[in-house]
Amino acid sequence: MKEKKGFSPGRRRFLKGLGGGIFVFFAFGMLPAQERPRQGRELPADFNAFLRIAPDGRVSCFTGKIEMGQGVVTSFAQILAEELDVPVTSVDMVMGDTDLCPWDMGTFGSRSTRFFGPPLREAAAEARAVLIGLAAERLGVDKGQLVVEAGVVRDRKNSGKRIGYGQLGRGKTIERHVTPKPSPKRVSDYKVVGKATPHNDGVAKVTGRATYAGDVRLPGMLYACVLKPPAHGAKLKSVDTSAVEGDKETILVRDGDLIAVLHRYPDGAETAIAKIKAMWDVPRSDLDPKTIYPHLLKVAPPGETVSEGGDLKAGERLARRTFDATYRDHYMAHAAIETHTALASFKGGRMTVWASTQNPFGAREEIAAALALPAEKVRVVAPFVGGGFGGKTFNVQAVAASRLAKLTGRPVQVAWRRDEEFFHDTFRPAGLAHIGSGVSGDGRIVSWAYDVYFSGPRGAGQLYAIPNHRELSHGHYTGITGAHPFRTGAWRAPGSNFNTFARESHIDMTASSLGIDPVEFRLKNLGEKRMAAALTAAAERFGWKKGATPSGRGLGVACAEDAGTYVAAIGEVDVDRTSGRVRVKRIVCAQDMGAVINPDGAAAQMEGALFMGLGQALTEEVPFKGGAVLVKNFDTYEIPRFSWLPRIETVLVENNEVPPQGGGEPPITVVAASIGNAIFDAVGARLFDLPMTPERVKEAMAGRRAKS
Amino acid sequence: MVKGVEFILNRKRVRVETDDERMLLWVLRTDLALTGTKYGCGEMQCGACTVVIDGKAARSCQTPLKEVAGKEVLTIEGLETNGSLHPLQRAFAEMGALQCGFCTPGMIMNAYALLMEHPTPTEADIIGGMEGNLCRCGAHTRIVKAIKAAAPEMRGGRK
Ligand code: FES
Numbered sequence: 122m123k124e125k126k127g128f129s130p131g132r133r134r135f136l137k138g139l140g141g142g143i144f145v146f147f148a149f150g151m152l153p154a155q156e157r158p159r160q161g162r163e164l165p166a167d168f169n170a171f172l173r174i175a176p177d178g179r180v181s182c183f184t185g186k187i188e189m190g191q192g193v194v195t196s197f198a199q200i201l202a203e204e205l206d207v208p209v210t211s212v213d214m215v216m217g218d219t220d221l222c223p224w225d226m227g228t229f230g231s232r233s234t235r236f237f238g239p240p241l242r243e244a245a246a247e248a249r250a251v252l253i254g255l256a257a258e259r260l261g262v263d264k265g266q267l268v269v270e271a272g273v274v275r276d277r278k279n280s281g282k283r284i285g286y287g288q289l290g291r292g293k294t295i296e297r298h299v300t301p302k303p304s305p306k307r308v309s310d311y312k313v314v315g316k317a318t319p320h321n322d323g324v325a326k327v328t329g330r331a332t333y334a335g336d337v338r339l340p341g342m343l344y345a346c347v348l349k350p351p352a353h354g355a356k357l358k359s360v361d362t363s364a365v366e367g368d369k370e371t372i373l374v375r376d377g378d379l380i381a382v383l384h385r386y387p388d389g390a391e392t393a394i395a396k397i398k399a400m401w402d403v404p405r406s407d408l409d410p411k412t413i414y415p416h417l418l419k420v421a422p423p424g425e426t427v428s429e430g431g432d433l434k435a436g437e438r439l440a441r442r443t444f445d446a447t448y449r450d451h452y453m454a455h456a457a458i459e460t461h462t463a464l465a466s467f468k469g470g471r472m473t474v475w476a477s478t479q480n481p482f483g484a485r486e487e488i489a490a491a492l493a494l495p496a497e498k499v500r501v502v503a504p505f506v507g508g509g510f511g512g513k514t515f516n517v518q519a520v521a522a523s524r525l526a527k528l529t530g531r532p533v534q535v536a537w538r539r540d541e542e543f544f545h546d547t548f549r550p551a552g553l554a555h556i557g558s559g560v561s562g563d564g565r566i567v568s569w570a571y572d573v574y575f576s577g578p579r580g581a582g583q584l585y586a587i588p589n590h591r592e593l594s595h596g597h598y599t600g601i602t603g604a605h606p607f608r609t610g611a612w613r614a615p616g617s618n619f620n621t622f623a624r625e626s627h628i629d630m631t632a633s634s635l636g637i638d639p640v641e642f643r644l645k646n647l648g649e650k651r652m653a654a655a656l657t658a659a660a661e662r663f664g665w666k667k668g669a670t671p672s673g674r675g676l677g678v679a680c681a682e683d684a685g686t687y688v689a690a691i692g693e694v695d696v697d698r699t700s701g702r703v704r705v706k707r708i709v710c711a712q713d714m715g716a717v718i719n720p721d722g723a724a725a726q727m728e729g730a731l732f733m734g735l736g737q738a739l740t741e742e743v744p745f746k747g748g749a750v751l752v753k754n755f756d757t758y759e760i761p762r763f764s765w766l767p768r769i770e771t772v773l774v775e776n777n778e779v780p781p782q783g784g785g786e787p788p789i790t791v792v793a794a795s796i797g798n799a800i801f802d803a804v805g806a807r808l809f810d811l812p813m814t815p816e817r818v819k820e821a822m823a824g825r826r827a828k829s
Numbered sequence: 830m831v832k833g834v835e836f837i838l839n840r841k842r843v844r845v846e847t848d849d850e851r852m853l854l855w856v857l858r859t860d861l862a863l864t865g866t867k868y869g870c871g872e873m874q875c876g877a878c879t880v881v882i883d884g885k886a887a888r889s890c891q892t893p894l895k896e897v898a899g900k901e902v903l904t905i906e907g908l909e910t911n912g913s914l915h916p917l918q919r920a921f922a923e924m925g926a927l928q929c930g931f932c933t934p935g936m937i938m939n940a941y942a943l944l945m946e947h948p949t950p951t952e953a954d955i956i957g958g959m960e961g962n963l964c965r966c967g968a969h970t971r972i973v974k975a976i977k978a979a980a981p982e983m984r985g986g987r988k
């Protein structure tokens with residue numbers, strides 16, 4: 122630990138503004154890159170989180186991360202309480218406020234606990250040492266003689282000598298910097314951590330008291346609805362606003378491309394916007410769910426190598442049998458139940474915005490750029506976020522609210538209606554993967570040529586011990602100009618959720634053609650022990666009985682490595698041969714995610730990911746015609762619901778040798794593949810397209826009949 | 830048309846002066862400042878806005894205010910009594926039957942009406958009764974468990 126001196130006056134003012142106390146700064150995960158233009162309040166780049174022990178003894182942790190259901194607000198507080206010996210109720214998490222928290226890259230699934238957990242524990246332990254040191258000085262007692270209970274330090278030999286954490290600063294501001302060193306093995310000493318703990322945000326959420334962006338109220342605030350084009354890329358030709366102009370209750374705003382109505386009620390704004398008649402120029406486009414694939418292949422950039430090894434040509438010569446297939450994936454929506462929402466207030470030249478965002482600092486930059494404000498004049502606060510899944514990374518709604526607040530001088534809320542949410546979403550892109558592989562006479566895969574288009578490289582790297590292989594990724598999930606008819610972006614385990622489907626379907630097809638049991642075939646071709654252990658654990662829990670596919674049992678296997686975690690799933694399905702409907706009856710998932718901070722939370726995240734994956738596997742697809750999105754609400758975009766509920770079983774493969782890895786994303790990657798393979802096992806028809814809708818299942822079955 | 834509408838909200842009589850064609854969801858969230866009831870779809874497709882009207886679950890996003898005149902409306906804010914959580918609330922919190930929590934008020938209110946109607950529900954009753962409530966985080970397994978766990982206490986008289 123080292124003490125740092127010479128911080129700028131701005132920083133000092135900032136710490137004083139928080140009310141003083143003892144501050145412990147530390148870093149975790151990825152730090153802001155040095156060359157990043159530093160905007161806003163000056164913050165050094167060697168920390169991105171800090172603790173404050175306030176004069177009243179409360180402990181706060183400040184981080185730019187946000188809570189969107191992944192449970193970090195609980196696991197972080199648990200860690201702090203444990204290490205500092207304070208009750209969990211005196212720990213506050215201050216998250217996602219750009220004025221109070223150090224810069225953060227944004228909260229993307231699976232990263233927070235993985236990168237934050239161990240350093241937070243270390244930082245808290247260091248902070249405790251600092252506090253004990255201060256107490257020893259104040260009490261004139263040797264450090265070794267001091268014990269801490271519920272935030273009070275006392276002399277073991279003389280209980281009259283005691284002092285609370287809060288009094289140690291003597292009203293001064295004390296700063297310390299620590300460099301935490303992760304020490305995963307100490308996980309075995311955890312008392313609070315590693316035990317099932319219910320969400321401490323749970324009570325706020327079950328009573329309706331939890332505040333989301335849409336629940337913030339300011340005096341004089343207005344609710345806005347923004348005119349939405351019929352398609353992406355459409356240009357406004359003319360607009361007739363006469364129907365709302367006479368309405369005293371409604372404020373009409375027209376500012377360049379932005380046309381909005383503001384009302385003191387959200388429903389009033391919705392009624393008003395419907396009265397505006399607009400004519401649009403919609404660009405001609407032939408893109409639809411069929412033509413998109415040849416189009417994507419045509420515009421795809423050359424591939425970038427994800428991984429490679431050996432000599433592909435030599436491998437191909439060794440192959441006795443070859444397998445060649447293309448897998449396809451459609452556009453998908455994030456469809457969080459909370460739509461994108463923001464409330465902006467512009468006062469004294471400063472913009473404050475409460476936004477449902479996974480990326481408050483990114484939102485601040487978007488807003489500052491759009492309004493030509495310096496970033497330090499913009500404050501973004503992310504209260505509880507009602508689900509993100511990668512979809513709340515961009516902040517179109519927050520920019521709109523800010524523009525309207527500045528134009529009208531009133532606080533303005535913009536909350537997308539569901540059809541707007543389906544329109545403005547950054548969809549998970551349509552993509553393709555082509556695989557050409559070869560197998561030797563003894564059932565080993567000897568060559569593997571993989572090309573993925575537009576889904577992204579994550580999960581494309583080789584999982585199996587294949588001597589000759591190369592994996593190329595063409596274009597990223599964020600797309601390139603002219604590729605997609607609308608904006609695309611990350612979706613829970615981006616790339617991985619499709620690459621795994623392609624690879625594991627292909628592996629399964631190979632095993633089946635060779636007449637080898639799919640678990641056995643994988644184990645034979647896997648090199649990584651952690652992967653083999655996860656697969657074996659899943660097979661054991663499932664009660665796997667050997668058999669080549671299709672066996673008619675309706676069982677399917679899939680494996681993946683994602684976010685540092687090894688995950689395997691076995692699914693069991695029923696296929697209705699007449700309707701083509703697939704019912705998933707059971708899904709067993711085992712994962713080695715390194716050390717586990719909160720096992721119950723990890724299991725909950727796994728269950729959630731597995732259940733969400735059913736939608737990707739079976740129904741979720743965004744229909745479109747050019748830039749027009751043809752889905753408006755949940756009746757035409759079917760997400761998993763209660764009646765789909767299979768028996769879900771999760772297994773954590775204990776591995777305290779490895780620091781915590783991703784937990785909330787990896788399980789989703791194996792769902793579609795295990796179900797696709799289970800469908801094949803049930804009816805002998807293989808599906809190459811996601812989602813595996815009843816129509817596609819019937820088509821695949823008919824194709825099989827036609828061939829045989 | 831602007832009218833005074835009177836009803837019982839969370840056991841207290843209230844009167845709102847507003848256009849009585851407006852949907853209850855927005856009246857609750859703005860005029861009455863009760864933001865626990867959420868908007869998710871506006872078209873009775875997600876259940877986030879569920880409240881209980883005269884003992885039955887209702888989607889407030891499509892319930893005009895005039896329909897609740899003289900009736901008893903219960904929202905998530907009215908479920909606690911004397912500062913203690915309702916068994917359903919406790920079960921949801923303790924069993925981790927929520928993640929982001931946005932669907933949670935609607936889930937709990939729907940479950941409340943479900944348990945009033947089926948005090949001893951089978952798993953099929955729960956799944957059938959909750960079918961219209963969406964949760965994107967996938968907390969379903971635990972929601973079913975939490976509802977099961979709360980049922981005996983509700984039978985025990987806690988309403
Ligand atoms: S908001 Fe009422 S059902 Fe979705």
Ligand code: FES
Pocket residue numbers: 190458507508927928929930931932933963964965966967968
């Ligand atoms: S907990 Fe997030 S939608 Fe249900």
